[in-house]
Every structure is written in structure tokens, then in C-alpha cells.
Amino acid sequence: MSDAADVQRVLSGDVDAFGRLVDRYYERCARFAVRMLGSRDDAEDALQATFLRAYRSLGKYQERDKFSAWLYRILVNQCRSIAARRNQRERVFVREEAVLLNAPDRTPNWTGEESELVQRVLAELDPLLREAFLLKYIEEMSYEEMSTLTGVGVSALKMRVKRACDRLRARWEYIKDE
Amino acid sequence: MKAHPGRLASALLLTLMLASGASAQEGRDPLMRLERTARYSVEVLMDSARLMGLPTRPIESKVLEGLSKNASPRLILAVARNVFRSLRDARAALGPKATLDELDAAASALRVGMTQSELGQLGRSQHGKLLTVPLVVLVDLISRGVPRDTASQTIFQLWQRGAADDDFLGLWRGVERDIVSGADPGAALLNRARQVPSREPPPVSPPRPE
Amino acid sequence: MSDELNSIDESVRLIVMEARRPVAIDPEARRRLAEALRAEPAPTRSSRVLSWFVEPRPFALPPFTTAALAAGLVGIGVLTGIALNRDGRAPTEQPRAVAASSQLPDSVAPRAIKFVLVAPQAARVSVVGDFNGWDSAATPAKREADGTWTTYVPLRPGRHIYSFVVDGTHFVSDPSAPIAPDDGYGQKNSVVVVAGASS
Numbered sequence: 001m002s003d004a005a006d007v008q009r010v011l012s013g014d015v016d017a018f019g020r021l022v023d024r025y026y027e028r029c030a031r032f033a034v035r036m037l038g039s040r041d042d043a044e045d046a047l048q049a050t051f052l053r054a055y056r057s058l059g060k061y062q063e064r065d066k067f068s069a070w071l072y073r074i075l076v077n078q079c080r081s082i083a084a085r086r087n088q089r090e091r092v093f094v095r096e097e098a099v100l101l102n103a104p105d106r107t108p109n110w111t112g113e114e115s116e117l118v119q120r121v122l123a124e125l126d127p128l129l130r131e132a133f134l135l136k137y138i139e140e141m142s143y144e145e146m147s148t149l150t151g152v153g154v155s156a157l158k159m160r161v162k163r164a165c166d167r168l169r170a171r172w173e174y175i176k177d178e
Numbered sequence: 179m180k181a182h183p184g185r186l187a188s189a190l191l192l193t194l195m196l197a198s199g200a201s202a203q204e205g206r207d208p209l210m211r212l213e214r215t216a217r218y219s220v221e222v223l224m225d226s227a228r229l230m231g232l233p234t235r236p237i238e239s240k241v242l243e244g245l246s247k248n249a250s251p252r253l254i255l256a257v258a259r260n261v262f263r264s265l266r267d268a269r270a271a272l273g274p275k276a277t278l279d280e281l282d283a284a285a286s287a288l289r290v291g292m293t294q295s296e297l298g299q300l301g302r303s304q305h306g307k308l309l310t311v312p313l314v315v316l317v318d319l320i321s322r323g324v325p326r327d328t329a330s331q332t333i334f335q336l337w338q339r340g341a342a343d344d345d346f347l348g349l350w351r352g353v354e355r356d357i358v359s360g361a362d363p364g365a366a367l368l369n370r371a372r373q374v375p376s377r378e379p380p381p382v383s384p385p386r387p388e
Numbered sequence: 389m390s391d392e393l394n395s396i397d398e399s400v401r402l403i404v405m406e407a408r409r410p411v412a413i414d415p416e417a418r419r420r421l422a423e424a425l426r427a428e429p430a431p432t433r434s435s436r437v438l439s440w441f442v443e444p445r446p447f448a449l450p451p452f453t454t455a456a457l458a459a460g461l462v463g464i465g466v467l468t469g470i471a472l473n474r475d476g477r478a479p480t481e482q483p484r485a486v487a488a489s490s491q492l493p494d495s496v497a498p499r500a501i502k503f504v505l506v507a508p509q510a511a512r513v514s515v516v517g518d519f520n521g522w523d524s525a526a527t528p529a530k531r532e533a534d535g536t537w538t539t540y541v542p543l544r545p546g547r548h549i550y551s552f553v554v555d556g557t558h559f560v561s562d563p564s565a566p567i568a569p570d571d572g573y574g575q576k577n578s579v580v581v582v583a584g585a586s587s
Contacts, residue, residue: 047413257572
């Protein structure tokens with residue numbers, strides 16, 4: 001069952017078909033939101049807002065667009081606005097928070113410590129760099145897709161991804177031994 | 179606020195007396211309080227630093243700070259390693275002519291996420307001025323939430339345009355005040371940076387590409 | 389896609405592999421979403437009139453509200469500033485400090501730097517830093533009648549890292565001085581750069 005077909009079903013009255021779309025994308029979106037926002041609570045808010053928004057504006061979805069790209073556009077914007085609201089709440093910036101996610105360890109090779117360090121080093125990236133990095137390497141989007149999604153040009157996005165990699169590489173050396 | 183020389187003299191005498199007491203204590207091994215295994219590793223680290231021509235005082239100071247703050251030996255050792263690494267990288271970025279203060283400040287900048295290439299840009303020294311204050315301000319601004327790119331590029335541009343220590347400190351005070359009043363850190367910096375007078379004509383070669 | 393990964397640095401690759409792992413999401417959140425969706429009217433193709441409000445856009449405000457909202461946001465910022473102390477913390481008995489000031493003109497000799505902490509609740513305050521081996525007994529401050537604690541420390545020209553210690557255990561950075569970030573011990577410190585012809 002393709003995404004576009006499921007959208008059609010929802011618009012024709014089969015609202016349960018939206019549940020299938022949510023099932024298909026929830027975990028992936030959750031992963032992006034958590035990596036982007038660094039906080040499970042904020043990520044949950046972003047997910048809720050994203051899927052509600054998607055549901056409400058499903059009528060605007062054009063079949064020629066990839067559903068995932070359309071959905072991600074909403075997700076990225078929701079993450080941005082939650083981050084902006086959060087910045088206003090926490091105006092005085094004492095230090096970058098190392099956010100502990102305690103995601104349960106599924107593979108024995110990775111320790112919980114690695115997970116925490118990775119999340120910390122991601123959190124230290126400037127938000128626009130983090131966003132570009134996640135879309136490129138975690139969501140594995142093409143630069144063209146990213147460009148459509150964010151409204152930013154391909155070369156600027158490439159620069160952001162490159163800068164993100166530079167910073168991550170530099171940062172990792174320092175924090176991995178802590 | 180300027181102090182009166184007369185009052186200052188007696189206060190100075192008193193604190194100098196206290197200070198001499200403290201340094202007598204340091205004469206015995208200051209790292210003595212560190213657990214034996216960790217202490218051994220730290221001493222090896224400091225020997226390496228000496229061999230490489232790096233200052234050891236910042237490493238020792240970090241260890242003492244950790245002891246004062248009741249950090250575990252394992253953590254103290256990890257922090258000491260980080261300081262050593264950052265000093266080494268700072269030296270590589272700034273070159274042999276950097277002063278100890280500049281090295282220290284640069285090492286701190288690396289530890290908050292500046293890259294060596296960004297430091298290298300600053301290291302192309304301007305008119306014999308020291309990098310210490312610009313780096314201190316840079317590190318502070320990043321700690322307050324200014325995005326690293328914004329902070330790095332803004333400080334670099336001011337530095338290139340010949341901004342002096344007082345300019346950087348004035349900038350810092352203004353940005354700090356703005357942030358406390360609720361301004362976005364990056365925007366506050368860009369805004370205040372515009373108000374810093376340019377003391378030199380901009381360099382003939384174009385600024386580095388974004 | 390894995391070819392692209394080969395071209396990036398090993399440490400970044402590690403970060404990517406870790407970040408690609410699924411995250412744990414509270415099933416409660418999933419349930420909340422399902423409920424919220426059930427409460428929604430079924431979506432239909434919407435008319436053009438409403439399109440601006442429902443169509444997903446890059447984060448932006450409807451044009452006619454931008455100015456008003458921006459003004460409102462500035463207002464919120466200023467109000468917050470008034471409600472908080474200079475250092476951004478809510479007014480409590482939290483200690484605050486007045487700027488350490490650099491005093492005299494150029495020389496290499498140490499000069500007395502004044503450190504002040506406003507801490508009326510404190511029983512004792514001292515200054516610690518790289519100049520006294522972080523020894524909280526080395527540089528005690530003297531309490532004034534108004535609850536401020538003051539001390540003078542001879543410091544050579546150059547960069548020094550310091551902190552206040554309240555009641556022997558509580559490390560407090562100087563809110564009015566540049567931040568020396570936490571290097572792993574859990575608190576940030578403060579920086580003073582003493583002016584002078586430093587070597």
C-alpha cells in the first residue's frame with residue numbers, strides 16, 4: 001500500500017488509513033525529533049504536533065510530492081518552532097546541557113555511554129548544522145530533497161553538512177575520553 | 179572602580195603574606211592528594227607535555243581544581259588528558275610564538291568546540307596584539323549560547339579590523355547584558371559587533387569564503 | 389548511500405551509526421496521538437481561502453501578524469529581564485558578584501585585584517583559582533556590613549581562572565565576569581584578564 005494511496009483513502013473517509021501512515025513513519029520521525037531536540041519530552045510534543053498537522057492539512061498534500069518529504073517538512077518546522085519556544089524559556093545559557101536519553105540498549109556492542117556522548121556532541125552543534133547533518137546522514141536524504149524541504153539552496157546545505165562534520169570530528173576527540 | 183593606593187598597599191601586604199603561606203604549601207608535591215594510580219598517569223602526562231615544550235601549569239592547575247571540587251581520580255585524569263590534548267592542539271594552531279596565556283585561552287576555545295583551523299585564522303597575528311582577550315570573550319559567548327560559527331566569524335572579523343582589548347571587553351559587556359535581558363545570543367552579538375568602531379581599514383585580500 | 393559514508397571521517401561515521409539507532413518513545417505518547425487524531429474532524433480537500441493557514445510552510449508568521457508579534461516578543465524579553473537578576477537567575481538569596489576590577493597601569497608586577505561576592509546568607513566565602521592552587525583556605529574574603537564579601541588578590545598581568553567558594557563547599561562563579569566553561573567537573577568558573585605588559 002503506497003503512501004499516496006493511503007492518503008487518498010483517508011480523504012475518501014477511511015480515517016484508519018492514517019493510522020497506517022503514522023505506523024510507517026512514527027519511529028523514523030521520533031528518531032529525528034529526539035536527535036534534533038535532544039529531549040524526549042520536546043520530541044514527543046514535536047511528533048504530536050507534526051502528525052496532527054499532517055492530518056489536518058492532508059487535503060493539501062499533492063500526489064506529485066513524496067509523502068515522506070511532505071511529512072518531514074512539517075516535522076522539521078515543528079522541531080524548529082519548539083526549539084525557538086524552548087530558547088525563549090531558557091534565556092540564560094549556562095552551559096550546553098548533556099541530555100541523557102537512556103534509550104534501552106538493543107545491541108550488546110554499544111554501551112549506554114556511547115549513546116549519551118553522541119547525543120551530547122550532536123546537541124553541541126548549532127541547530128541549523130545539526131538539522132542538515134541529520135537530514136543528510138540519518139534520514140539519508142539527497143541534497144535536492146533537503147533543499148525542497150528546508151527552502152535552502154543545495155550549496156549552502158552542503159556547506160552546513162561539511163561544517164557539522166568538522167565540528168563533530170573535532171568535538172569527538174575531546175569528549176570521548178571523559 | 180579604582181582603589182586608593184594607600185589602602186591598596188596594606189591590603190596588598192596582607193594578601194602577599196597569605197600568598198607566601200600558600201606557595202610554601204605548594205613546595206611539597208601539590209599533586210600529593212591525588213590517588214596514586216591517577217597521579218602516576220598525570221605525571222606521565224606532564225612529562226610528555228614538558229618534552230613537547232607545552233606548559234604544565236595548566237594541567238597541574240586543572241588537577242588541583244578537580245581535587246578541590248572532590249572529583250573522582252578517574253575524572254581528574256580524563257580532564258587532565260583533555261587539557262593536555264587541547265594545549266597540544268592549540269600550540270599546533272597558534273605556532274611557537276604564542277604566549278602561555280594565549281595558549282591557555284586557545285586550548286579552552288578548542289575544548290568548547292572551536293576548530294584548529296578557526297584558531298589558525300586568528301593566529302595570523304595583528305600588529306603584535308595578544309589573542310588572550312578576544313579568545314576569552316569568544317569562549318564566554320559560546321558558553322552563553324552564541325552559535326559557534328557566529329561567534330567565531332564575528333570575533334575574527336573584529337580582530338582583523340584591529341579591535342583592541344577594550345573593544346572586545348566592551349562588546350562582551352553589551353552582549354552579556356542583552357542576553358540577560360532576553361535577547362537571542364547570536365543576534366545580540368551581531369548587533370553589538372556592528373557598534374564596535376573599526377580601527378583599521380579592512381585587509382586588501384577578501385575575507386575567507388563562508 | 390553507504391558509499392557516502394566511506395568518504396567521511398571515522399569518528400563522524402561512528403556518530404552516524406549510533407544516531408541511526410532507533411530511539412525509545414513512550415507508548416503513552418503514541419496513545420495520546422491516537423486519541424487526539426480520533427477527536428479531529430476527518431480531513432478533506434480544503435479550499436484555497438484557508439490554504440495559507442493549513443499548508444505546511446517553512447517557519448514563518450502570517451505577514452500581517454509579524455510586526456505585532458515581534459513587538460510582543462520584545463516586550464516579553466524585556467519583562468523577563470526585569471524579573472531576573474543580572475545573572476538571569478530569579479531573585480533569591482543566591483549570591484551574586486560585582487565585577488572584579490583591574491586596577492593599575494602597565495607593569496609586570498602583580499597588582500591587587502578586588503573580588504566581591506554578594507552573599508548575605510553565607511557563613512564564609514573564599515576565592516579559589518589557578519593562583520592559589522584552588523585552595524579554599526588560602527584566600528578568605530572579609531564580610532562587610534551589607535552582606536558583601538571582599539578580598540584583594542595579587543595577580544600578575546594575564547589570564548587567571550577563579551571561582552568563589554561559599555561555606556567551604558559550594559562553588560559559585562562570578563556572574564559578572566566572563567565564563568570559563570566547565571571542563572568536566574560540573575561547574576563553570578570565571579576569568580579575569582589582568583591588564584599589563586604580560587610576557
